[in-house]
Amino acid sequence: MPVEELSDGIFRINVDDREMLATKNLMSGISVYGERLIVEEDVEYRQWDPNRSKLGAMVLKNFEIPLHYDSAVLYLGAASGTTVSHVSDILRDGLVYAVEFSPRTMRDLLQLCDQRPNIIPILADANKPQSYAHIVEKVDVIFQDVAQPNQAEIAAINSKYFLEQHGHLMLSIKSRSIDTVASPKRIFKEEVQKLETGFDVEFEVLQRKELDPFHEDHLGLVARMFVDDEE
Amino acid sequence: MQESGQGAALQDLDLRQAAIDSCFVELDEEYDILLREVCIRAAKSRISSNDTDDRRIIQAVQALDDIDRNSNELSERLLEWYGAYFPELELTGEPLARFVSTFGSRANVPESHPIFVKASMSMGSELSFADEELLRTFALNLCSLYDTRRHIESYIVKAMGSLAPNLSDIAGALLGARLISMAGSLQKLASFPSSTVQVIGAHRALFKHLRGNTPPPKHGIIFNNVVIKNAPWWQRGKLARSFASKISLAARTDFYTGKRDPSIRENMDKKLNAIRTANPSPPKRESKPTGKPGSRGKSRNKKGGRR
Numbered sequence: 001m002p003v004e005e006l007s008d009g010i011f012r013i014n015v016d017d018r019e020m021l022a023t024k025n026l027m028s029g030i031s032v033y034g035e036r037l038i039v040e041e042d043v044e045y046r047q048w049d050p051n052r053s054k055l056g057a058m059v060l061k062n063f064e065i066p067l068h069y070d071s072a073v074l075y076l077g078a079a080s081g082t083t084v085s086h087v088s089d090i091l092r093d094g095l096v097y098a099v100e101f102s103p104r105t106m107r108d109l110l111q112l113c114d115q116r117p118n119i120i121p122i123l124a125d126a127n128k129p130q131s132y133a134h135i136v137e138k139v140d141v142i143f144q145d146v147a148q149p150n151q152a153e154i155a156a157i158n159s160k161y162f163l164e165q166h167g168h169l170m171l172s173i174k175s176r177s178i179d180t181v182a183s184p185k186r187i188f189k190e191e192v193q194k195l196e197t198g199f200d201v202e203f204e205v206l207q208r209k210e211l212d213p214f215h216e217d218h219l220g221l222v223a224r225m226f227v228d229d230e231e
Numbered sequence: 232m233q234e235s236g237q238g239a240a241l242q243d244l245d246l247r248q249a250a251i252d253s254c255f256v257e258l259d260e261e262y263d264i265l266l267r268e269v270c271i272r273a274a275k276s277r278i279s280s281n282d283t284d285d286r287r288i289i290q291a292v293q294a295l296d297d298i299d300r301n302s303n304e305l306s307e308r309l310l311e312w313y314g315a316y317f318p319e320l321e322l323t324g325e326p327l328a329r330f331v332s333t334f335g336s337r338a339n340v341p342e343s344h345p346i347f348v349k350a351s352m353s354m355g356s357e358l359s360f361a362d363e364e365l366l367r368t369f370a371l372n373l374c375s376l377y378d379t380r381r382h383i384e385s386y387i388v389k390a391m392g393s394l395a396p397n398l399s400d401i402a403g404a405l406l407g408a409r410l411i412s413m414a415g416s417l418q419k420l421a422s423f424p425s426s427t428v429q430v431i432g433a434h435r436a437l438f439k440h441l442r443g444n445t446p447p448p449k450h451g452i453i454f455n456n457v458v459i460k461n462a463p464w465w466q467r468g469k470l471a472r473s474f475a476s477k478i479s480l481a482a483r484t485d486f487y488t489g490k491r492d493p494s495i496r497e498n499m500d501k502k503l504n505a506i507r508t509a510n511p512s513p514p515k516r517e518s519k520p521t522g523k524p525g526s527r528g529k530s531r532n533k534k535g536g537r538r
């Protein structure tokens with residue numbers, strides 16, 4: 001079978017005997033960052049390069065991806081939108097709030113938003129969720145790829161503000177942005193511990209795996225927010 | 232997604248509910264579309280406000296440097312190239328470029344021109360028509376670089392007049408712009424202590440000093456100002472310190488009030504004159520630093536010896 005749907009909106013396609021990851025192009029005919037467009041049985045797909053996307057790498061590392069056609073997603077660290085464009089493809093009936101704090105990068109992201117009706121751009125610092133709390137509503141998934149030393153904390157406060165009760169947190173942790181010399185394994189362990197017990201929201205880590213060979217010294221992680229049922 | 236709209240907003244204000252209650256929008260979908268448009272517009276306007284006056288000035292300062300680098304290189308080429316045809320012509324830089332673009336071959340210099348005799352007696356070789364055309368175009372391009380440079384300079388002067396009138400007053404628009412460029416922004420320049428302002432642009436001398444083998448630099452690019460450049464050497468350090476502190480004050484006034492305050496300039500002129508009259512002649516003993524018994528001289532000697 002040349003096309004297989006691995007998870008909602010995420011496909012594995014066989015082209016010329018090569019397997020590739022792809023999403024169904026929401027804006028047909030338009031390639032976002034130079035990726036290949038493939039037509040298979042009258043449907044256009046965009047190739048998804050796992051080397052350029054932590055989320056793409058997580059798919060290939062067999063993570064269970066909690067994204068669905070109608071999910072609402074808060075994406076922290078959207079950059080120029082390489083991965084956001086694929087999330088936008090996946091969420092054909094949902095929407096993604098794309099938070100990025102570098103104005104120069106936001107300029108590129110805005111071009112993407114102009115084309116795609118399900119992306120809401122937010123120029124803001126993910127450390128300050130209160131600055132976009134009037135815009136963002138409850139979301140099903142928070143995806144975070146900010147490469148900051150306090151990434152666990154950023155994930156926790158944003159979850160507290162915006163994550164649905166049993167919502168999922170997807171995190172890419174880059175060890176070198178936390179400590180350039182310490183061993184990545186140790187850093188990952190500490191970050192996971194922080195998420196599990198370090199904040200006033202707690203997470204149950206469902207899956208964690210390093211993202212090599214696509215991204216060296218990166219840990220991918222999917223967690224579910226714990227909620228006190230007494231509340 | 233619809234469901235997500237019903238989740239209680241954490242902020243005091245539930246915008247979606249408010250918009251629907253006030254009949255600003257009727258449907259959830261309308262709110263979604265509106266929200267997206269507003270967010271795009273808000274991000275765009277914040278990005279363009281990020282393209283501030285000081286960024287534009289910094290670009291212009293860097294463009295000046297680019298032009299200088301290029302025009303120096305091109306004018307050296309022209310000198311060497313044209314020199315074969317008219318070695319007696321003692322022009323360089325812009326005058327040379329103007330000359331070549333106007334006349335091309337020295338045979339075209341009219342009798343009325345002061346250079347005529349030299350031109351007709353030259354031992355240079357003859358210019359073929361093709362070479363003449365080429366050299367003329369080359370020179371013409373160089374001239375237009377010089378024109379652009381002047382254009383940029385006047386742009387900077389104008390832009391600085393509105394962004395940083397006091398800094399322009401004190402340091403001159405071009406030096407002021409260069410200080411902003413090296414600091415990164417007017418805000419950063421305004422936040423520097425004046426001792427830093429004094430040595431902006433003196434990286435090499437500063438690092439050398441920090442490594443311990445030289446005295447601290449007395450002045451960075453502010454040395455380019457005539458106040459310091461033309462002063463006798465024994466006044467320069469004092470003038471530079473005072474000049475730097477006024478530059479700091481001017482930058483802060485520009486950043487925080489944006490209004491021109493002539494008293495900064497007046498005070499500076501008074502201060503500088505006082506320094507000049509208090510130090511009319513070179514200090515005699517300090518003119519031979521090694522002979523001076525002061526602790527500084529000694530320790531410097533020691534270090535020098537160890538190395």
Ligand SMILES: C[S@@+](CC[C@H](N)C(=O)[O-])C[C@H]1O[C@@H](n2cnc3c(N)ncnc32)[C@H](O)[C@@H]1O
Binds near residue numbers: 055076078083126147
């Ligand atoms: C590694 S890149 C993200 C790449 C992107 N996820 C992709 O795959 O296309 C990290 C991005 O996060 C942004 N970032 C870092 N800290 C941030 C913060 N505190 N708030 C918002 N964005 C941040 C950076 O500007 C950068 O664009």
